[in-house]
Amino acid sequence: MISILSPWNYLREIWKRRYFWLALVKLDLDARYRRSFLGIGWSLLNPLAYTSVMCLVFYQIFEMDLREYAPYVFTGVAIWNFISNSVLEGCQSILVGEKYIRSYPAPLAMYSLRSTLSIGLHFLILLIFTIFLSWIVRGFDNLIALPILIPVLILLFFFSWALTTIFGIITVYFPDTHHLASILLQLIYYLTPVFYPKEMLAKRGMLVNILTANPLGYVVELIRRPVLYGEIPGFHAFFITLNTTLVLAIIAVALLAANERKIIFNL
Amino acid sequence: MISVRLDRVSLTFRVRKHKRLPLKQFLLGGFFLRSVNPIMEVQALRNITLEFREGERVGILGHNGAGKTTLLKLLAGIYPPTNGKLEIRGRVSTLLDIGVGIESDATGWANIAYRSYLQGLTPKEVRARRQRIAEFSELGEFLNIPVRFYSSGMLVRLCFSIATEIEPEILLIDEILSAGDMAFQEKAHRRILELIHNSRLLVIATHDLNTVPKLCTRMIWLDHGQVRMDGDPQDVVAAYKEYMTSASRDAA
Numbered sequence: 296m297i298s299i300l301s302p303w304n305y306l307r308e309i310w311k312r313r314y315f316w317l318a319l320v321k322l323d324l325d326a327r328y329r330r331s332f333l334g335i336g337w338s339l340l341n342p343l344a345y346t347s348v349m350c351l352v353f354y355q356i357f358e359m360d361l362r363e364y365a366p367y368v369f370t371g372v373a374i375w376n377f378i379s380n381s382v383l384e385g386c387q388s389i390l391v392g393e394k395y396i397r398s399y400p401a402p403l404a405m406y407s408l409r410s411t412l413s414i415g416l417h418f419l420i421l422l423i424f425t426i427f428l429s430w431i432v433r434g435f436d437n438l439i440a441l442p443i444l445i446p447v448l449i450l451l452f453f454f455s456w457a458l459t460t461i462f463g464i465i466t467v468y469f470p471d472t473h474h475l476a477s478i479l480l481q482l483i484y485y486l487t488p489v490f491y492p493k494e495m496l497a498k499r500g501m502l503v504n505i506l507t508a509n510p511l512g513y514v515v516e517l518i519r520r521p522v523l524y525g526e527i528p529g530f531h532a533f534f535i536t537l538n539t540t541l542v543l544a545i546i547a548v549a550l551l552a553a554n555e556r557k558i559i560f561n562l
Numbered sequence: 563m564i565s566v567r568l569d570r571v572s573l574t575f576r577v578r579k580h581k582r583l584p585l586k587q588f589l590l591g592g593f594f595l596r597s598v599n600p601i602m603e604v605q606a607l608r609n610i611t612l613e614f615r616e617g618e619r620v621g622i623l624g625h626n627g628a629g630k631t632t633l634l635k636l637l638a639g640i641y642p643p644t645n646g647k648l649e650i651r652g653r654v655s656t657l658l659d660i661g662v663g664i665e666s667d668a669t670g671w672a673n674i675a676y677r678s679y680l681q682g683l684t685p686k687e688v689r690a691r692r693q694r695i696a697e698f699s700e701l702g703e704f705l706n707i708p709v710r711f712y713s714s715g716m717l718v719r720l721c722f723s724i725a726t727e728i729e730p731e732i733l734l735i736d737e738i739l740s741a742g743d744m745a746f747q748e749k750a751h752r753r754i755l756e757l758i759h760n761s762r763l764l765v766i767a768t769h770d771l772n773t774v775p776k777l778c779t780r781m782i783w784l785d786h787g788q789v790r791m792d793g794d795p796q797d798v799v800a801a802y803k804e805y806m807t808s809a810s811r812d813a814a
Contacts, residue, residue, distance in 0.1 A: 314688075315679035322668055399680055400639035469585035514627040556642040560575060 297402050299551040302556040304417040316409045319356035323413040338417065339424060342372040349490050364492075366429045370519050371489035373421035377455065377481050378511060380414045385459030393562050403555050404547075414459075415452060422518070429523055437525035447517045447528070450540060452475045452515070454477075457543035464550045467561050487511045510539040564652035564762050566614040566637060573607040573632060573787075606632040609646070619764040621774055621795060623802050624784035630767035633784065634658060635736045637765060641796035654765065655730040657754070660721040670705035670712075670720055671696075677724050691727055698753075699723035700746075715743055724810045726753050733761035735770055737768060775799050 299305050328334030346368045353359045359534075385407065389396075392406030422444075429437060466472045486509045493512075513532040520528040578601055607629050614620055624631050635641045635646065638656045663680070664673055674695050678688045696705055699719045709717065735754070758764055758777060768774040775781060781798035783791040791798050 311682045312680060314683070314685060315676060318672070318676055318679055319665075322665060322672070325781075326667060397640065398656075398659060401680065460804045471584040471586060475585055507784060559640060 297400065298555060299402075299404070299548055305402055305404070307407045309408065312405060316405055316412070319409050320412045320416070323409070324416060327413070327417065338420065342369060342376065342421060345372050353490075359492075362432050366425065366432055366523055367492065367519070368490050369421075369428060370425050370522055371515060373418060373425055373433075374515050374518050375484065375487065375489045376421070377414060377418040377451070378514065379484075380417070380456075381411065381455040382412055382462055382476050382480060383473060384410055385455075385462040387477065388463035389461045389467055390463070390557070390562075391523040396559060396562060403464075403551060403558065404456070404460055407463045408456060408462070410459040411456045414455060416437060416513065422451060422522070425522055433523070440521035440525040440527055443521050443527050444518070447521075450517075450533075450536060451514070453544060454536070454540045457540065457547040460547040461543065461550060462555055464558065467554075467558055481484060483509065483511060488515060510535050514539075564616040565649075566612075566651075566732065566763065566765075567647075567649040568610050568612045568643075569647040569649070571607060571610045571636070571643045571648055572605070572637060573629075573641060574644045575604040575606055577602050577604060586602065606787050607636065607643075610787075610789055612782070612789065614763055614765065614794070616762050618780055619749055619758065619778045621778035621781045622765065623769075623771075623781060624767075624768045624790075628784040629787040630784055631658070631736055632787075633737050634767055636733075637734055650732070652731040654729040654734065655761075656734045657757075658734065660725040661717075662770065664709055664717070665722065666710040667708055669708055670699075670701055673709055673720065674705075674724055693725045695723045698712070698727070698749075715746075719746060722750055726750075726757060728757070730757055731762040732763045733757060733765070735764070735766040737770075748755055751766045771799050771803065778794045 297305060297308050313448035328338065346365060347459065349368045350359075350361055350365050353364060354361055388407040389403065392403075392409070395401065396403070398405070426437075426441070462472060513535040515529045516532045517536055520526045520532075610633070622633065624630050632641065634656070635658065636643060637650065638654055638658065639650075663677060666678060668676070671692065674692050675685075675688055678691055683691070696702075699722075701707075701716060701719060704712065704716060705720075709720065712720065735758075755777075758766075764778075766774060766778070774800075775795040778795045781791075781793065781795040782789055782801055784800050791801055
């Protein structure tokens with residue numbers, strides 16, 4: 296019997312079927328980018344359009360320096376898309392595997408892994424674009440800091456895998472999870488420095504308190520600091536994100552342990 | 563040594579009256595949940611103790627809802643037992659629901675690969691297998707287009723060819739399938755017989771009282787999730803027939 300309670304064996308079972316989930320990730324990417332280069336451009340259009348609108352507004356009202364602000368917003372949107380997709384697409388992660396779960400026993404986390412990889416690759420494309428953007432606008436002085444992105448991305452991978460697993464399982468039991476999660480995300484969105492500069496709120500004590508309590512702010516920090524400012528993100532940001540990921544992972548593992556075998560009865 | 567052992571195995575489905583409850587309602591009325599959406603328990607298998615050994619060909623008889631398919635899905639590892647112990651030695655192959663697990667946006671070729679990968683095969687192993695499946699399905703050029711555009715007959719051919727390209731040790735079959743047009747049906751039938759003969763342990767659920775019992779070395783009659791009779795196919799079929807006629811006489 297496959298169980299997360301023997302984690303090595305569980306991971307080995309997932310690894311044994313790597314060609315399966317990799318093939319499905321490829322299918323997802325084919326569908327998303329429609330097998331063409333234009334497809335990738337198409338997927339950049341949404342964050343680019345958003346960034347342009349924000350630039351227009353903030354330039355008019357706050358007279359922001361666009362060289363500074365445009366890449367700032369774009370990274371924010373890229374990371375936010377990654378987080379919210381992990382939750383919203385994650386809601387479907389187990390249900391889309393239903394037809395396989397019904398016909399062949401395999402580890403459940405394999406299906407949420409598929410979602411995370413599809414979402415993650417999409418994020419990587421945006422991230423690479425962001426790095427180019429920052430090179431154009433600000434020069435190459437972030438080069439020394441970029442390797443720090445490797446541990447950051449590994450951490451975010453587990454962060455997302457836990458989210459897709461959690462929301463994938465909850466959705467099987469409660470079909471309206473997607474709906475409620477999107478409302479909640481909208482709320483958190485405004486508490487996360489995606490489009491407004493953190494410094495703007497520096498003098499408003501209470502808001503800053505809420506913002507610092509929001510762990511997603513640190514996730515954004517982990518990407519933004521190295522890419523935009525060529526700095527190594529603070530230990531604090533790492534520590535908080537690591538803890539957030541750990542908490543999510545524990546929840547995900549608990550849900551897997553409780554539902555791995557019996558989820559079939561609820562599909 | 564290939565074997566299957568069930569030791570006092572029970573399986574209970576816990577079904578909610580209304581399929582799923584929205585999270586909203588659960589959070590709002592969690593306290594009253596029991597009354598809003600009661601759980602109904604359906605005992606699909608009760609206290610079954612059985613042992614199948616290598617070389618046996620076991621048929622399972624029973625009316626609809628007796629637990630035949632549930633038992634097969636349990637043996638396949640899809641359903642976990644609620645109580646009791648299940649011990650399987652050997653690689654299990656199934657011909658249960660051959661239609662499930664098809665990705666309609668992917669091509670025939672890709673779908674062949676997915677199923678093989680799911681079973682843990684590598685691309686190298688899949689390459690040879692793919693040719694055999696393609697040949698048997700006779701779909702030719704159609705394998706290059708997404709399955710979405712297939713006619714239902716073509717789909718059945720594909721599914722059947724994928725599902726039966728196996729080297730079974732323990733083989734589980736739910737009814738003998740009828741697949742596609744007449745010519746293909748003939749071929750499909752032959753292939754199943756071939757699989758049955760190559761398998762080292764067969765468990766087959768059936769309604770058919772003529773051909774299948776002749777293939778079997780042992781027959782089990784399931785009734786309301788319990789083993790009602792277990793023994794020589796001819797005896798069990800005779801008893802089952804008698805029961806059916808007396809039951810219909812009672813009804814009339």
